Amino acid sequence: MPSVAPAPATPPRRVHVTEVGLRDGLQNEAVLLSTAEKMALARALVEAGVLEFELTSFVSPRAVPALADAADLVASLRGTRGVHWSALVPNLRGAERALEAGVDSVVLFVSASESHNAKNVNRSVDASLEGFEAVARRLEGSGIALRGAIATAFGCPFEGDVQVEAVGRIARRFADLGAAQLSLGDTTGMATPPLVTERITHLREVVPTLSPTLHFHNTRGIGLANVMQGLALGVERYESSIGGLGGCPFAPGASGNIASEDLVYLLTEMGIETGIDLDGMIAAARIASRLMGRPLPAQVSKAGPRLALSDCSAVPTALGRA
Ligand code: ZN
Numbered sequence: 001m002p003s004v005a006p007a008p009a010t011p012p013r014r015v016h017v018t019e020v021g022l023r024d025g026l027q028n029e030a031v032l033l034s035t036a037e038k039m040a041l042a043r044a045l046v047e048a049g050v051l052e053f054e055l056t057s058f059v060s061p062r063a064v065p066a067l068a069d070a071a072d073l074v075a076s077l078r079g080t081r082g083v084h085w086s087a088l089v090p091n092l093r094g095a096e097r098a099l100e101a102g103v104d105s106v107v108l109f110v111s112a113s114e115s116h117n118a119k120n121v122n123r124s125v126d127a128s129l130e131g132f133e134a135v136a137r138r139l140e141g142s143g144i145a146l147r148g149a150i151a152t153a154f155g156c157p158f159e160g161d162v163q164v165e166a167v168g169r170i171a172r173r174f175a176d177l178g179a180a181q182l183s184l185g186d187t188t189g190m191a192t193p194p195l196v197t198e199r200i201t202h203l204r205e206v207v208p209t210l211s212p213t214l215h216f217h218n219t220r221g222i223g224l225a226n227v228m229q230g231l232a233l234g235v236e237r238y239e240s241s242i243g244g245l246g247g248c249p250f251a252p253g254a255s256g257n258i259a260s261e262d263l264v265y266l267l268t269e270m271g272i273e274t275g276i277d278l279d280g281m282i283a284a285a286r287i288a289s290r291l292m293g294r295p296l297p298a299q300v301s302k303a304g305p306r307l308a309l310s311d312c313s314a315v316p317t318a319l320g321r322a
Contacts, residue, residue: 012236013273015238021245024239026246035069045242045284075101086106088107106144115159146179148183168203189248241259
């Protein structure tokens with residue numbers, strides 16, 4: 001078992017939050033939203049100050065019907081002032097579609113474990129990595145950024161523990177392909193604070209030029225504890241989903257990504273700048289909940305900000321609650 005970090009470095013003063021609810025969240029929800037509904041949610045998030053989105057995925061519409069409108073959605077939202085729209089692509093064909101639609105960056109994704117990659121994209125990890133070279137060449141000179149994402153980076157639902165060296169090996173390939181950012185995906189919520197320390201420390205040794213992004217799922221309730229560990233290590237980039245939209249395909253009823261408003265609440269209370277307004281995020285989370293037709297797992301949008309006070313005179317005395 002890896003050890004937790006020694007005395008933390010100073011947490012970053014500013015953190016970048018990428019909203020992934022429209023991609024990772026919706027991909028794991030049974031309700032299908034229309035393009036107009038997705039646009040309304042995206043606009044509410046932009047209104048709240050969100051500047052970075054992982055908006056959709058250019059995968060097979062048959063495999064992921066929830067994201068079948070990828071091209072229309074990107075085309076409708078691109079050009080929003082100051083906002084960065086990225087999309088996942090599994091291969092060159094997906095990249096061509098994403099470029100045509102007008103994304104700002106392309107995210108290539110692969111799992112750190114063979115069985116998850118086989119289930120996800122039906123090929124070996126090395127075959128995925130080899131296929132990425134054509135995408136990297138296609139992007140050269142296009143002005144469109146290349147990002148990397150590693151799924152099951154903290155554990156695999158089929159294989160269990162994932163060796164940190166497997167993550168490091170893929171990270172090196174992404175660095176060679178010219179990626180500037182790399183997201184470590186905790187696909188089924190298997191990350192723990194010691195694993196966060198181990199992975200970030202290793203990546204800083206093997207790919208010092210790659211800026212890490214932490215992508216936690218709250219499947220086992222310690223998503224924000226993992227964020228705290230990332231902050232202690234000085235990591236400046238996190239991904240989250242509004243309302244905690246989404247779920248886990250292997251555990252019906254389990255939570256999905258950490259909730260964006262809960263993350264923004266934590267960061268704001270720590271004095272870390274995000275440029276995102278908590279009240280605006282709570283408003284966006286209510287829209288998300290209404291569109292999905294159910295309460296979402298996030299907590300701050302239910303309880304309100306810490307200083308959302310109750311009317312003392314309206315509450316009876318001697319309730320006896322702790
Ligand atoms: Zn995810």
